[in-house]
Amino acid sequence: MPIFANREICASAGQCVRTAGEIFDQDNEGVVIVLNPTPEKEFHDKVLTAVSLCPSGAITFSE
């Protein structure tokens, strides 16, 4: 299942970028951008951590 980020509810805390900067970025309002919605297995742990650290619950992902 690809990573989905709900830009409406993103609170721009930046935790996803801090945790998995290869996968997530922020636009010029600090809102989440998913750089790679289908990352390799080696990134899955980081992405799952980003999901749990996202304060708004904007990011969803399951392996």
Next chain:
Amino acid sequence: MPDESNNSYQSKQGSPVTEIRSFPLDGNPHVPSPALDMMRTEGPACPIKFVDGHEGLLVTDYDFAKILLSSSKFSQLPQRFLLPMKESNQNQIDKDAQDAINTGNLLSLDGQSHSRMRRLVTNRLSIKSTNSYKDFIKDVVSDQLRVLLSQKKPADLSEHFSNPISIRNHCQLLGVPITHVHRFAILFDLPVFSEVPLQDKIDFLREVIEIKRQSPGNDLISDLLALETTTAEVVGMTFQVAAAGRDSVAYVISTAVRALLSHKDQLLLLQNNMDLLPHAVEELLRYDTMFVTLFPRTATEELEINGVKIHKGQTVAVSPVAANRDPKRFDNPNTLDFGNKSVGHLAFGHGPHACLGQQFARLQILESLLQLIRDIPTLSLVSNEFKNPYPLASMLPTYEIPEVMVTW
């Protein structure tokens, strides 16, 4: 039937309910009130009395706290407090100033009105933007380190290190010119609810905003001026960012240093492996959580969370201090332990109102600890006692920044 001897009575459902409490005041920055742990054993959300007489709930459970702070069925209003507001006759301000403060008061806004205002500053506080301050922060920290070391021993780390670091970085972010940093430090001195008239603070910010309007720079105020914003929005959001970040970073640096110096085993761990530092910062944030409770949330409809019924109009206060010590979530929660999985602590809150300055805060805390540990290996605490009862900085409550008397 009421049982007078132990202040509990049977509810209609037959389970014991304790008499409604007032907020416990016997905690300090490193040792929360034991009442919080006790409440958590009774349930995730316990009855508590607000100052206006309202019977609300206090959340001490980690999972419950996250659910509540993420729920769309709560409003930030009315703002009720668990402790009395400090009486002040210094808060008379002009109408435009009042409008501005109301406009920018993110913690009083819900839904789209909230996120619209928040997004005016989220670019400046994004990871990429805060990372651009790394060199500036590094220079400020090393300069304040020099200032600290030039003091007579013992010296107060809060006065000569934590607070000035926070002020200088904050001014840089906001766009307060170097010429005005000294006045900012006086007007926005700690504790946050000082006797400095609110009108003076607003007038100072208006003056700085005018300077930026004449010559824009790479800073938050210039960002606000460049967007399609009203005057109320520019003044309001400037005040919001100035006030919200004012004592927090200084508080965390001071309490983190104090915790490190009173846990020599953890300090040694760090000294032997500085790669641990980012993780140690998260554990220190968990252990030294500043907000005993957050601004409360009020239910906009009848609902139930994990079996707890919440009435429409009932106000709920979340305790990040308590949630961060929840043994269901953190092993040995009352121990400072850099091996602990502190990832996911609630020191920066949770949900749409989660601290928007958190990444800027992290950089400052990290750099401050890095330089202290690396450059003053003989740093030690002169006294490890906390005042009792411990003084509060706000009615939420939050604690006052501690004096941290050190020698080297």
